[in-house]
Amino acid sequence: MSSPDTGAAGSAGAVRKRRVFYIPGYDPIHPRRYRELYRRQGTRQAAISGYDITLRPRAKAANYGWHVTGRFDGAEVKTEVEVLVWSDIVKSSMGHGIAMSYLRMAYTALVYIGSGALWRLARLQKGPVIAALYPVVMLLGQALLAGLAVWGGVKLGLVLRPWLGLFGPLLGGAAGAALAWAMLEQFRRWDGKLFVYYLMHDYAFNARALGAMPPELEQRIASFTESIAAACDDPVDEILVVGHSSGAHLGVSVLADLIRSGRVRADGPALGFLSLGQVVPMVTFLPRAWRLRADLAYLCERDEIFWADVTAPGDGCAFALCDPVAVSGLGGPGQKWPLVFSAAFTQTLSPARWKALRWRFFRLHFQYLCAFDRPGDYDYFRITAGPKTLAERYRARRSSKSAITRPVNRFTSTAP
Structure with missing residues (x-):
């Protein structure tokens, strides 16, 4: 019998090959930073949790990335991580x-x-x-x-x-x-x-366009969508899109466009979306955020995807446990996503570690991408390099009872 984190080869939800597309937040720094963060923190988490992760460079391609080999209780998983870069727009x-x-x-x-x-x-x-x-x-x-x-x-x-x-x-x-x-x-x-x-x-x-999507970012979203669409034809078990901070609402628009295009095949790889430390309401609560509100309303009802939204009350920069669809006034009877739960920093970090990080607000906003010394059911490296799809890992999970779902937004229109 396989261990809880293994799964038999070929079984539903089992992963041997995966593509991960990481969308950073508003960050002007070269994507190499994310590779080094993954390498350091992945090594640390592996030592704590008893698995093995190794990285190697990715061959030169349009987008920066790296290869990960994960070994979990005898299961070996090959993952290709690709960073969808918009740091040039941020710098500008x-x-x-x-x-x-x-x-x-x-x-x-x-x-x-x-x-x-x-x-x-x-x-x-x-x-x-x-x-x-x-x-x-x-x-x-x-x-x-x-x-x-x-x-x-x-x-x-x-x-x-x-x-x-x-x-x-x-x-x-x-x-x-x-x-x-x-x-x-x-x-x-x-x-x-x-x-x-x-x-x-x-x-x-x-704020500069009252929440409307800037033209240069609209073009970049189209490029991101094309990169992921091309991967839908790869012989992999899962395509996982990870959006951190502002990258979460970019991921919403990218995936909404991807599904609308009809390029997500029923017999293709499982499609997962992991939004981390999201600040979606900072945009959807603005009057002209029609594009993002329409994408949220569309994506939250789709069967093609599994969407988990992870935040933590200890992260003062994120809208912790706020359902980004519901609080934006876009939830309806057909809403399926996201699954909303907490990374629970005060429980998954030891008292000493929590004390060291508690007042480092910017660092805590990146904790989702880092190791936990008392890990719970959220483990970034098991999710991105482990042998289960996002859907299988959280199949039995329910949204937190303390999730905030009351609609607060004044602006709920999805078109001008």
Whole structure:
């Protein structure tokens, strides 16, 4: 008899070959980062959980990726991981100076407050709203300090006026302005630790068109859809799409387009969608997010897919345990997906590990892709490299009793 994580070759839900398509969130970093993260954390999880994972480079292809060999209780699984890259679009959207960044901050705040989205989002989870307000508060604080530098320079110039005349205040004001600009520039250079500009540009990216899909991202979604559609003809047992953070709502649109195209064969590989740390309401609660709302309404009723949505209350950047379809006002009698449950960081991380990570909010937002020292039924590496399909692994799972399904969204139209 096979172990619970094995399954006989050829049996329903058993995997020997898999294709994984990973869609990152709003991240300007090269996809090599995700390979190294997978390698380090996969090795750690394997040592904790008693299986084996090895990585090797993927032959040069259109998209960056790597090969994984997983060995679980005698079962060997070959997985090809491919990163669907949109970091170039992210970099382009972040390439603005300090002054323009402040203008974008003001516009983004106006969009979320003026549309009423901010208050409705706060009724779901306070954490992501606090995360959204964080860059606003920090940027205003930085501006205040810069303003104090200018004021101090002018005051110094007034002190020097008896000796320098009118030149004193002018010189002091110019020195204060130079210091203020240097301070603002230094704050921006520290953003690798503060994440102020990063988060502000993330929210501004969705707000700039009131939730509508930007044309450059629409083109990239079409490219992603084509990559996955081509894999549907491969001799593999499962195609698994993983969307993390903002990548989750991109995955929704990609998979909706894929199924609409008719290229998901009934006799083809099992199709799974794993959304992690999703922030879908940040977009669907905006007035012109017609495309995403239509895709959610469509995808949640499809039989071609198994969709599991994993979040955690310990992740302050995600809408933990919020059914992205239902809270967006798109759930109906035909809704099948997603299965909503928690990675339960406070239980799956040891007390010492949780204490070390608890206040590292950005790191916790990536914990879904990392090892757990007290793993539960969520294990990223078993899911992506193990011998069961996503559907088989969670076949008997039910959505968490604490899942939030009440519709809160003001904007529910799926077309202009």
